[in-house]
Amino acid sequence: MSRIAYVNGRYVPHREAKVHVEDRGYQFSDGIYEVVALANGRFVDLEPHLDRLERSLRELRIAMPTTRAALVLAMEEVVGRNRVRDGIIYVQMTRGVAPRDHAFPARARTQVVMTAKSTKPHPAKYEEDGVKAVTVPEIRWHRCDIKSVSLLPNVLAKQAAREGGAYEAIFVTPDGVVTEGSSSNAWIVTRDGKLVTRALSNEILGGITRQTLMDIAREEGVEVEERPFTLAEARQAREAFVTSTTSYAMPVTQIDDAVIANGKPGTISRRLRQSYIAYMARA
Numbered sequence: 001m002s003r004i005a006y007v008n009g010r011y012v013p014h015r016e017a018k019v020h021v022e023d024r025g026y027q028f029s030d031g032i033y034e035v036v037a038l039a040n041g042r043f044v045d046l047e048p049h050l051d052r053l054e055r056s057l058r059e060l061r062i063a064m065p066t067t068r069a070a071l072v073l074a075m076e077e078v079v080g081r082n083r084v085r086d087g088i089i090y091v092q093m094t095r096g097v098a099p100r101d102h103a104f105p106a107r108a109r110t111q112v113v114m115t116a117k118s119t120k121p122h123p124a125k126y127e128e129d130g131v132k133a134v135t136v137p138e139i140r141w142h143r144c145d146i147k148s149v150s151l152l153p154n155v156l157a158k159q160a161a162r163e164g165g166a167y168e169a170i171f172v173t174p175d176g177v178v179t180e181g182s183s184s185n186a187w188i189v190t191r192d193g194k195l196v197t198r199a200l201s202n203e204i205l206g207g208i209t210r211q212t213l214m215d216i217a218r219e220e221g222v223e224v225e226e227r228p229f230t231l232a233e234a235r236q237a238r239e240a241f242v243t244s245t246t247s248y249a250m251p252v253t254q255i256d257d258a259v260i261a262n263g264k265p266g267t268i269s270r271r272l273r274q275s276y277i278a279y280m281a282r283a
C-alpha cells in the first residue's frame with residue numbers, strides 16, 4: 001500500500017510530499033512538532049499532546065492554523081489513509097514560507113505536514129535485557145520545553161548512541177547532572193525504592209509519557225520524587241529507564257561502561273512498562 005502524507009490540507013503520495021525551499025522550518029528550524037502513538041487504531045493521550053502542541057506554538061508565537069477539532073479530523077484522515085492501527089503520527093507546523101530574513105515575516109501562513117506509519121513491537125531482547133545508554137555533554141539551548149524541530153544536538157547525541165552500540169544518549173550537564181535523553185525522559189529507582197525524574201523546567205521536554213507514567217506509578221503506590229539526579233547516582237541506581245511515546249518505559253541496564261545493578265531490568269521498571277502498555281491498549 002502506498003503511503004499518503006498531509007501537506008497544508010492536501011493528501012498526497014508520500015514520495016511527492018514537498019515543502020517550499022523558503023519554508024522557515026527548512027531554513028531556520030522555525031517550527032514545532034508532535035509525535036502521537038496509535039494503539040488499536042486509537043490515539044494515545046491525544047489531548048495532552050495537542051495541549052503541548054498549542055503551547056509550543058504559543059511560546060514561538062506561531063499561529064495555530066486551524067481549530068483543534070479540524071486538526072484532529074485531518075489527523076484521523078491521515079491515519080485512516082495509511083491504515084495505521086499500531087504506530088505513530090507525526091505532525092509538524094512551521095511559521096510559514098517567506099523571503100529569508102531572521103525576524104518573523106509580517107504575514108505568514110503556518111505550514112502543516114503530517115505523516116503516519118505503522119510500527120513493529122519492540123524486540124523481546126529489550127524487555128529481557130534492557131538497553132544501553134551513552135552519555136553526551138548537554139549542549140542544548142535553554143528552551144528544551146518547546147518541542148521545536150531544532151534538533152541538531154539531539155541528532156548528534158542519537159548518532160553517538162548509534163556509534164556506541166547504544167539505544168539512547170543521555171545529556172549530562174558540566175556539573176554531572178542528567179537532564180534527559182536525546183528523545184526521551186530519564187528516570188532512576190534509588191536504592192530505597194523511590195522513583196526519581198527531573199522536575200519540569202525549561203531544561204527538559206515535558207514528556208507526555210513521563211506524566212502518564214508518573215500518574216500510573218503513583219496509582220500503584222510507588223513514591224515519585226521530581227528532582228535532578230546526577231550521573232553518579234544513576235550509575236549506582238537500583239534501576240534506570242527512559243520514557244517516550246515510542247519507547248514507552250524502556251529499561252536501561254548499562255550507562256557508558258557502568259552496568260546498572262545486576263544488569264537486568266529491575267522489577268519496578270518492568271512492572272511500570274507492563275502497566276503503560278496496558279494503558280495504551282485501553283486508549
Ligand SMILES: Cc1ncc(COP(=O)(O)O)c(C=O)c1O
Nearest residue numbers: 183184185205207208209244245
Ligand atoms: C528531548 C525529548 N525529551 C523527551 C521526550 C519524550 O516525550 P514524549 O513522552 O511526549 O514522547 C522526547 C520525545 O520525543 C524528546 O524528544
